[in-house]
Amino acid sequence: MQETAIKVNQLNKSFGRKKVLNDLSFNVPMNSISGFLGPNGAGKTTTLRILMGLVPLLQGEIVMLGESLPGGRSKAVEQIGAVVENPTFIETMTAVENLYWFGSLYKPVTNERILEAIALVGLKDAANQRFGTFSSGMKQRLGVAFGILHKPRLLILDEPTSGMDPAGRVQMREILQRIHSEEKTTIFLSSHLLDEVQRLCDYVVIIDRGRTAREGYVGEILSGHQETWEIRMPDEFFSKAIEVLKTFEGLQWSEGPRGLMLTMKSEMSPGINQALVAAEIKVSALIPHEASLEETFIRLTSEEKGN
């Protein structure tokens, strides 16, 4: 069994004169839930379209589930489920009919499997409703049902939660987690909702302007990260506290609305607390702000812009 589900190497794509993908390379490991992040216009959707076969691959190398594109596309796609942004099924057909017709293009589908997939995404009550009457959240979920209908080993999703309300997003997250654990499916999804990706994914690929800015396991990416701490204290101690903080190395601070914001490694916090108390500063709270993908993301993508 191969280790990488998707291997993209030196992928290039231009629309007219605009270069959208610039030697993009990344790997998606098997059995992971991987996130694909990037600011608007970074080339996420284009990359996914190339992976799904909607935009022909002209320059670069893509290997999915051990089959290299474009030659092995049909063979690879039989084991891949794809959920496009805003899935559009036939409006006049019911959910079951749509899944039957579109699903039969992969392999023969049974009615039980269709109902099972529909139940898995929580659309049991709407199974015989016409697609035209679905809300956008339901459409998105039917898209996922279509993606998993043929029990793929890899599921690729483009913005699965776009246009959904918060409750819908939570549901979608649960659905994806269930698919990952119950059907052992590797999931690769693009999203611009970073907190969601952080909660769901164990691996991320961050791209910016057609290049890979960073890729790796979420834990690894966050571990090298400087954490933000907030020290709350009465205003009159501010200047005194700053004097104390100046004695520490590898520390940055700024004034926050209700105290000082520090950026430092977490192991420095006990020492700082001790020093502040020793200087008779009445510290009312020392609050860690959990390291988030968002900060890493902004740092990575804005660094690129600086260059």
Added chain:
Amino acid sequence: MRRMLVLLMFELKKILNRKKALLFLIALNVVPLVASLALIVAYVKFKSFGFGEVQFNVLYEVVQGLFTAHIKLFSYIAPFFLALVIGDSFSTEFSRGYMKMLLITPVQRWQVITAKTVSIMLFLLLAVTIGGFFLQADLIVARGMTQNSGLLNTSMLPEQLNVEKPSFIVSTSAAVQLLFMTFAGNLMLIGFFILFSLFFESAIIMSFSSLSILMGLHSFYMIATNFLGKLDVWYNDAAQWVFSRHLSDLFSISRIEKILDGRLNIFDAEVMASLGSSFAWAALFYLLAVLIFSRKQILH
């Protein structure tokens, strides 16, 4: 192969699910439909009042005219309807996003375009068959009228009536040949419209522009062969490449009448040449469409 069949069934289902399709089938066959009704009325009337020489001649003309009119009208209006049906199958599917749902499945692009082409051909065949069915019914009614002419027995007819008139009005073989010609001639147009519909995302705009170009080309052909060719041979040579000329050759009134009278059949070199060219053009358009479609980017 199984996928191809599923895709074909799916496409047929999509075409026939549209109300438009039903309307087209009726509109394309309006001549035979109306004629059937008229002939039935005439039959009832003749049966009670007898059948004379005048009526026979009129009937003969009417049924011949019916075939000519149907084939001619079909060849004129079929392009308009075909353009819209093809626009729906391709252009509308691009804009609605059905196409992307098809293309993310393991089916290959040439399979998609082939299934769509074949389903449209089957739709055209259905339209032609429905017309053929009603025309056949008309023929049976008309034959009944000439053979059981009311009170008069054939042997009782005056001498001058009993000569050289064929016992049939139009032979079934001639009718089938004409309908096959109608089908084959329109294949070329299907190819032309499919090629066009790959570049548009609206069925209406696609239909208008492709029909305009088709009419423009044909006007050029007519002007070049009738007038400009006399000034410069170049125009005559250029006009030979206007593919729509095979349509007007195929459906020329004189040729339809010859086939109706049994003086010509579609295996004669003259007709075969037109049919062959029209198949060749259809194949060319299809191959071009496959080539273009396989490189097309689906962006929304």
